[in-house]
Amino acid sequence: MKHNNFGYLLGEGFRAVFKHGFMSFAAICITVACLVIINSFSLICYNLNLTVDDVQKEMRIVVCIDENYTEAESKSVGSDINLLDNVENARFISREEALENFIGDSDASLFDGLNAQSMRDQFEITLVDNAKVEETKAELEKVVGVADVYADIEVGNALATIRTVLYIASIAIAAVLLVVSLIIISNTIRLAMMDRREEIAIMKMVGATNSFIRFPFFVEGFILGVFGAVLSFFIEWGLYEVIRKAILNTGLEVMKIVPFTEMLIPMAVICAVAGLFIGIFGSLMSIRRFLKV
Amino acid sequence: MIDLINVTKTYETGTHALNGIDMHIDDGEFVFLVGQSGSGKSTIIKLLTAELKPTSGSILVNGYKLESIRRSSVPYMRRTLGVIFQDFRLIENKTVYENVAFAMRVIGASNKEIKKRVPYVLELVGLENKGRRLPNELSGGEQQRVAIARALINNPTMIIADEPTGNLDPARSFEIMLLLEKINALGTTVMVVTHEKGLVDRFTKRVVAIDEGRVISDGMDGYYNYEA
Numbered sequence A: 001m002k003h004n005n006f007g008y009l010l011g012e013g014f015r016a017v018f019k020h021g022f023m024s025f026a027a028i029c030i031t032v033a034c035l036v037i038i039n040s041f042s043l044i045c046y047n048l049n050l051t052v053d054d055v056q057k058e059m060r061i062v063v064c065i066d067e068n069y070t071e072a073e074s075k076s077v078g079s080d081i082n083l084l085d086n087v088e089n090a091r092f093i094s095r096e097e098a099l100e101n102f103i104g105d106s107d108a109s110l111f112d113g114l115n116a117q118s119m120r121d122q123f124e125i126t127l128v129d130n131a132k133v134e135e136t137k138a139e140l141e142k143v144v145g146v147a148d149v150y151a152d153i154e155v156g157n158a159l160a161t162i163r164t165v166l167y168i169a170s171i172a173i174a175a176v177l178l179v180v181s182l183i184i185i186s187n188t189i190r191l192a193m194m195d196r197r198e199e200i201a202i203m204k205m206v207g208a209t210n211s212f213i214r215f216p217f218f219v220e221g222f223i224l225g226v227f228g229a230v231l232s233f234f235i236e237w238g239l240y241e242v243i244r245k246a247i248l249n250t251g252l253e254v255m256k257i258v259p260f261t262e263m264l265i266p267m268a269v270i271c272a273v274a275g276l277f278i279g280i281f282g283s284l285m286s287i288r289r290f291l292k293v
Numbered sequence B: 001m002i003d004l005i006n007v008t009k010t011y012e013t014g015t016h017a018l019n020g021i022d023m024h025i026d027d028g029e030f031v032f033l034v035g036q037s038g039s040g041k042s043t044i045i046k047l048l049t050a051e052l053k054p055t056s057g058s059i060l061v062n063g064y065k066l067e068s069i070r071r072s073s074v075p076y077m078r079r080t081l082g083v084i085f086q087d088f089r090l091i092e093n094k095t096v097y098e099n100v101a102f103a104m105r106v107i108g109a110s111n112k113e114i115k116k117r118v119p120y121v122l123e124l125v126g127l128e129n130k131g132r133r134l135p136n137e138l139s140g141g142e143q144q145r146v147a148i149a150r151a152l153i154n155n156p157t158m159i160i161a162d163e164p165t166g167n168l169d170p171a172r173s174f175e176i177m178l179l180l181e182k183i184n185a186l187g188t189t190v191m192v193v194t195h196e197k198g199l200v201d202r203f204t205k206r207v208v209a210i211d212e213g214r215v216i217s218d219g220m221d222g223y224y225n226y227e228a
């Protein structure tokens, strides 16, 4: 293809977009809907991820040592605990410190009857892999000298489950919508090709190459995809900020919600990649069948 | 230059359209291809334009071996041919000028080349004043001239016409044949498929007659005489 035809071919592609105004409009709408939903799920997952990370970062296992052990004996239990694979760090908490933690900011006089000897030596443990908290808890319980193990498993687990479900749901929904968008775009292009059947037959007869014939339709798909991507990006931005502010206004710190501006680049990339994929692949799907002869 | 050696074509339906065609056409020749309806004439043309592949045998068109041609080479092979059909096949919403220019544009010609060549070819076919008309503003004979101009525009070595006068009255048909003869005189090989005995007999040209997918006569005597 010589470059002096590039303008002509681009023009043909643009003209087709406007000629099939309604189909183009429908194709762009469905692409936008698809991308907005994909992006919404990505954003929810992203924020949920941050929340899960936070919860898990704060997750501690507290191990209480047998009350009959002396401090020296307790510390030797600590070296056994450190031998466990999933233990990242075990910090020794003496009875005195435990008492202080227990009393905290409260009025010390309330706890007059309490002294360090009524507390137990403890270890505060952080894990290498928070997901394995239950196994590690069980292993800790078997260590000689360990009396009790406390772990705050439920919140972390619940969030992790929600996250997994959301991942799967969003991938499934995104896949379905992608297919729908592909089909609609490819039908739009097919319409354009049917419209120009005879022209295409003539082009082939006089020796136009397939890539030359294909190019305008390719441009058409590309334009539809780009329009869809740009529109969905800004719609998503608006929608996200509205919802974010609404949640912040309730004053409930349920989960982390970062501002959209922190994710401009990844969101733009998702929109661009998905939009171009839908546009280009959608047009290729219908063109391929057309150029067999 | 065209060379068909023992070419057969059987359609998917099982119809044996061609049963061993041998035919050679040299550069610069003018050939009529005649035969009854269903004898296989259009099938030969579709093989020559690589719209179909032969079932067996070999076909050489202007240096391209069509039985084994690569898909990507087909457009370049087609540029050596100008094809004309009974039904003109013009683009209805393009003017005469644009219809002809279109054929240049789609093989990558520049605007400058197009502006130079289209008027020359329109004049050659006698349509120099009709460039702005749409196809439906022209007579059948004029529409066929546009198709001929389009076939000629990329300077092919050979013109292939499948019943080019099928839709025209005898006077218009004769004019079209004279035009094709003139084009042949300018150096382009011409092959014309036709039914019209009267028309063939007004010229003294090579006539290849086929019947049931075989060549039954091939002579320079200029007669449409295969029925004899």
Ligand SMILES: Nc1ncnc2c1ncn2[C@@H]1O[C@H](COP(=O)(O)OP(=O)(O)OP(=O)(O)O)[C@@H](O)[C@H]1O
Pocket (backbone or CB within 6 Å): B011, B012, B013, B015, B016, B017, B035, B036, B037, B038, B039, B040, B041, B042, B043, B044
């Ligand atoms: N696409 C096809 N599928 C199956 N059979 C076909 C096809 N095209 C043509 N035929 C058959 O092949 C034979 C030759 O057809 P062809 O079109 O070559 O004849 P023709 O000589 O051009 O006839 P006409 O003068 O009527 O145009 C006929 O029997 C026809 O029915």
Ligand SMILES: [Mg+2]
Pocket (backbone or CB within 6 Å): B041, B042, B043, B162
């Ligand atoms: Mg025919």
